[in-house]
Amino acid sequence: MSAPGKTAALAAALAILAATPACRRASGDMVVLAGSSTMGPIFQGLEPYFAGHGIKIQVQGGGSSVGVKSARERLALFGLASRELSEQEKKEFLHQTIARDGVAIIVHAGNPLEEASADLIREIYSGKRLQWESGEPITVINKESGRATLEVFEEHFGLKNAIRKDAVIIGPNGQAVASVARDPNAIAYVSIADAKAAADNGTPVKLLSLGGIPATAENVKNGTYPLSRPLNVVYLPENKDRAEAILALLAAPEVRAEMMKLSFVPMR
Numbered sequence: 001m002s003a004p005g006k007t008a009a010l011a012a013a014l015a016i017l018a019a020t021p022a023c024r025r026a027s028g029d030m031v032v033l034a035g036s037s038t039m040g041p042i043f044q045g046l047e048p049y050f051a052g053h054g055i056k057i058q059v060q061g062g063g064s065s066v067g068v069k070s071a072r073e074r075l076a077l078f079g080l081a082s083r084e085l086s087e088q089e090k091k092e093f094l095h096q097t098i099a100r101d102g103v104a105i106i107v108h109a110g111n112p113l114e115e116a117s118a119d120l121i122r123e124i125y126s127g128k129r130l131q132w133e134s135g136e137p138i139t140v141i142n143k144e145s146g147r148a149t150l151e152v153f154e155e156h157f158g159l160k161n162a163i164r165k166d167a168v169i170i171g172p173n174g175q176a177v178a179s180v181a182r183d184p185n186a187i188a189y190v191s192i193a194d195a196k197a198a199a200d201n202g203t204p205v206k207l208l209s210l211g212g213i214p215a216t217a218e219n220v221k222n223g224t225y226p227l228s229r230p231l232n233v234v235y236l237p238e239n240k241d242r243a244e245a246i247l248a249l250l251a252a253p254e255v256r257a258e259m260m261k262l263s264f265v266p267m268r
Contacts, residue, residue: 031246034060035067035080036148037172038101038191039231043080045258053249061172064148068093071234077243079234082191083148093234096247099264102192102228103152104215106177108184109204116208118226122157124187127164132185141179141188142167149173152229153189180205192217193263217263231264 031050033043043059050057060070064081068089071079085095105116111132123129124138131137142163143150154160168186170176173194180186181203192215195207207215211226219225235243249255259266 029056031055031057031078032060032070032076033057033067033078033080033233034062034070034076036064036082036231037061037174038082038149038193039080039233041193041262042099042231042259042264045262046255049252049254049258050246050249055246055249063144063146063171064151065146068234071236074236077235077239077246081148081232081234083151083229083232085232085234089234092236094237094240094243095232095234096244096250097230097232097267098247098250099231099259099266100220100228101231101264102215102217102220102225103149103156103189104192104195104207104227105187105189105210106180106195106205106207107187108180109199109206110184111206113208114206115212116210118157118211121210122159125157125159125163125167127166136185139179139183139186140164140167141176141186142169143176143189144169144171147171148229149189149191152227156227177203177205192220196263217260217265221265 040059040061043057047057060076062070064083067076067079067081069079070076071093079093082101085093105121107113113132120129125140125142129138140163143153154163168179170179170188173190176188176190177194177198180188181198192207195205195215199205199207209215213219213225215225220228233247256266
C-alpha cells in the first residue's frame with residue numbers, strides 16, 4: 001500500500017474507533033490482549049504508539065491456547081496465537097496474521113555445536129541420544145502443554161507424544177532462555193526473536209543453524225529457514241468493527257519497524 005493509502009486507512013480506522021461506543025467512553029477504556037508469550041513483546045513495545053491514538057492496551061500471557069480461550073470467553077478482545085489456526089478456530093473467530101516468526105534451537109554459548117539436523121533434534125528430544133559428544137548428559141528443555149511453540153516444534157519434527165518424559169518443562173520463552181543460560185548442557189527451542197534479543201544482550205545462549213540454514217529473521221522472510229509459523233490475532237465476529245479498526249493501526253511504518261527491530265517479519 002502506498003504512503004497516501006496507508007494514511008487514508010489509518011484515518012478511516014480512527015474514525016471507526018471514534019464512532020464505536022466502547023471507544024467513546026474515555027481514553028481509560030482498556031483493550032486486553034492475551035496469549036502467546038512470543039507475541040507479547042510486540043504489543044508491549046507498541047503501548048506508547050497505541051496510547052498516542054487514545055487506546056490503552058494491557059498485554060497478558062499464558063500461551064496461545066489461553067489467548068484463544070480468553071477471546072472466546074470475552075476475557076480479552078484479542079487472543080494472541082503464534083501458530084496456524086485450526087479449521088474450527090477459523091470458523092469461530094475472525095483473525096489477522098500480523099507477522100511471521102521462526103523457532104530457533106538454542107544451546108549454551110559454550111557448547112561447541114553450531115548446527116543441528118532434524119535427525120539430531122529428534123534423537124535428542126525422543127531420548128535416543130542422551131549425551132553430547134563430550135560425554136556430558138543432555139538437559140532437554142520442553143514447553144508446557146498449551147504453548148504454540150510446543151505444537152509447532154512437535155509437528156515439524158514428528159515428536160507428538162514422543163518427547164522424553166524427564167524433560168524439564170517450562171512456560172514462556174524467557175524461562176527457556178534463562179534455563180539454557182544457566183546450564184552448559186541444556187538445549188531448548190524458542191522464538192528467534194527472543195533468542196536473538198537475549199544473545200545480543202549478552203545472555204550466554206547460541207542459536208543453532210537448522211539443516212544448514214541460520215536461524216535469522218531474514219531467512220524466515222525469504223522462506224529458507226525450515227521452522228517458522230504465523231503470528232495470529234483472533235477476535236470474535238461480534239467485535240469486528242472495533243477490532244479491525246484497532247488492527248488497522250498496525251499498517252503504520254513505525255509498527256513494521258518495531259516488529260523488524262524485534263526480529264519478526266511483518267506481513268505486507
